[in-house]
Amino acid sequence: MTTLKSKLHDDLTTAIKARDELRSSTLRLTLSAIAYEETAGKSARELSDDEVQKVITREAKKRREAAEAFDKGGRADSAERERAEGEVLAEYLPQQLSDEELATIVAAAVAEAQAGGAEGPRAMGAIMKIVNPQVAGRAEGGRVAAQVKKLLAG
Known part of the structure; x- marks a missing residue:
């Protein structure tokens, strides 16, 4: 067990x-x-x-x-x-990431994906592939996606 x-x-x-x-x-x-x-x-x-x-x-x-x-x-x-x-x-789950920590991780992933040539809507998928392993279990997918969209729009 x-x-x-x-x-x-x-x-x-x-x-x-x-x-x-x-x-x-x-x-x-x-x-x-x-x-x-x-x-x-x-x-x-x-x-x-x-x-x-x-x-x-x-x-x-x-x-x-x-x-x-x-x-x-x-x-x-x-x-x-x-x-x-x-x-x-x-109590049985890992500590969730704060909004600031999540924003920092997503910002780094956006910079990495854009340096790799990802732009527009396709960048969303590339960024999510970078971010998801880093935040696994510590942030919900919806929160991550909202943060990515916010950074891509801004």
């Missing part, structure tokens, strides 16, 4: 013993998503820590989007629950 997955299992056990309903239900759902991912496809396999982290990231994003939808629907109590679950999941 991967170290991140075993940490989730250990934390689930601790949360159940402490009768922490929010944490235990959130970790159960996340472990269920990991188990589904492991059995999806033609053959069952063990996920690496990076793959487990991607599943946790995806689950956290679902919570964020659900909270926004509940806010728009006027269901503040449900939105608050989703945000709290997102905070539990955030």
Whole structure:
């Protein structure tokens, strides 16, 4: 078992013993998503820590989007629950990049891509190829794309 997955299992056990309903239900759902991912496809396999982290990231994003939808629907109590679950999941993810750090990385990638001859809309793809490995897991693709568009337009 991967170290991140075993940490989730250990934390689930601790949360159940402490009768922490929010944490235990959130970790159960996340472990269920990991188990589904492991059995999806033609053959069952063990996920690496990076793959487990991607599943946790995806689950956290679902919570964020659900909270926004509940806010728009006027269901503040449900939105608050989703945000709290997102905070539990955030503990298992690497520290997110600040806007300034992201801007610095993207600016360097824009300069590198333009030095390589990339211009116009095609530069977007070249820049994203440079930036994505550097920010993997530490910034959402939407944030990165918005920053790239902002720098290309300006």
